[in-house]
Amino acid sequence: MSTPESMTSPTLVTRYGAPKRRPDRRGRRLTIVLGLVLAIVATGIVALVLNRPTLTPKDLGFSVHGPSSITVDFDVAVPSGMRGRCAIQALDERFTVVGYTEVDVADTDAAPGTAHRVGLRTTSLAVSGGVDRCWSLP
Template sequence: MRTRRQKVIFGAVIAILTLIFVAWLALGRGEPSVASKDVGFSVQDSTLTEVDFQVVKDPAATAQCAVKALGSSFAIVGWDVVTIGPNGTNSGIDQGRTTAQRASVRTESLAVSGIVDSCWIVPAP
């Protein structure tokens, strides 16, 4: 059986750990986030596919997104990295957090799809 003092110390430790965890969540875990959403694609010909997507990020941050075009066997037939620089709060929607993007991806054969593979925040120099 635990003494009253042990119970108080245990409760205090749990409370402090909970507070640290909540602060970590509230502060964004130390890394700025970025998200993307595929909107559509357009196959121009066997050498070019355009991919439309939205990027959600801090308006002051610079992000990069890897965009790929896929062939009929789902093999990558084209790949490009697109840089999305800082933008004003009057750009896009949600005070500049969400912006529409279009990437032109050169392809080595006819694509049947175009998607965003991943996005990340570029560290400030």
């Protein structure tokens, strides 16, 4: 059976390293408090991100006017007091983006959703067009 003195002999320390010290009570308390603070901060950040209102776009249709232009119709629901921007794109038959623009949108008192018609210039014949995504502006 080994004794604590034998665990710190110079031969064993050289071969395996010195035995590790356990943190004292103060160190453990500090680690627990820091962990709780970090957990509370992370929960607050997640709650803010998940509860943020979002813009909800809906494609209504598109009209191809030839190899150089397309018109895209879409509707977007913007929460009250919020401004946003939507990315509109036109795609060719290989799903390559051939036209792109961004449109600012804002809430209106008239209706929950606002219809928009946007003309895009294209680099080749588009076969579809619509909203890629919308995001809020500060």
